[in-house]
Amino acid sequence: MANEPAGRGSTRTAVVWSGLEPVLDREGSGARDVLDIGGGTGGLAVRVGALGHRVTVVDPSPDALAALDRRAGEHDVAVTGRQGDLSTLLDVVGPDSADVVLCHGVLEVVDDPAAALATLAHVVRAGGVLSLLVAQRHAAVVARAMAGHFQQALAMLDPQTGSGPHPADPPTPTGRSGRRYSHDELTSLVGDAGFAVDTVHAIRVFTDLVPGSLLDLEPGASAALVELEQAVATRPEYLPLATQLHLLAHRA
């Protein structure tokens, strides 16, 4: 993400942030305890910390945590980094320890998503909020087919049941490819873990289809694209076209 042009980077994150900001900024709620599980190098965590919240990033990667420290220092924001993963999370941060849990880009790579969500339900305080960002499957099928990878598209049609990366994915150095979810699969998993779903937004409906050069060269194109993405994010008919789903839920 660091090498992306500013235009595309901002269009990728704008809708998620505008969904999250009101949750973090509830009037009278003051500083909250925010856990960013799999927070990586802290792009989101530092932004949340800059609002005055107490942010802890738990991530298995020591390199990511070192980059998080550097990023937090550069922005003069206090963020705590702890090494761990979803399977050890309760030992690292303890139960009922967070008002808000961010779990972005992680549910794709865990071995057992249901167990991961059950763990998060123990970490979030009653009434607290879960923010999940996951890859959406139907858009990925279309993208593979449009690129001429018809066998891969075919293999991705149904939910993946095994662990690890999807068999249709080419190996990637970062291992980022993994499970993808439909709206119904995601809301059902989250509900089964004891959360009440508040919203599901469509993220990156158009952004990944637009040539980067257009965003770089056309004055005002990035802002117009963000406006369009914001406009379709809450329309259910665009959910199957979205690269990602952003779900907000609370623990009853």
Ligand SMILES: C[S@@+](CC[C@H](N)C(=O)[O-])C[C@H]1O[C@@H](n2cnc3c(N)ncnc32)[C@H](O)[C@@H]1O
């Ligand atoms: C795709 S990155 C997402 C980083 C960040 N949350 C974001 O949205 O930009 C996935 C992150 O999950 C971490 N991760 C991988 N397996 C994990 C696990 N089992 N539990 C928690 N984090 C994990 C990786 O180290 C990596 O930092």
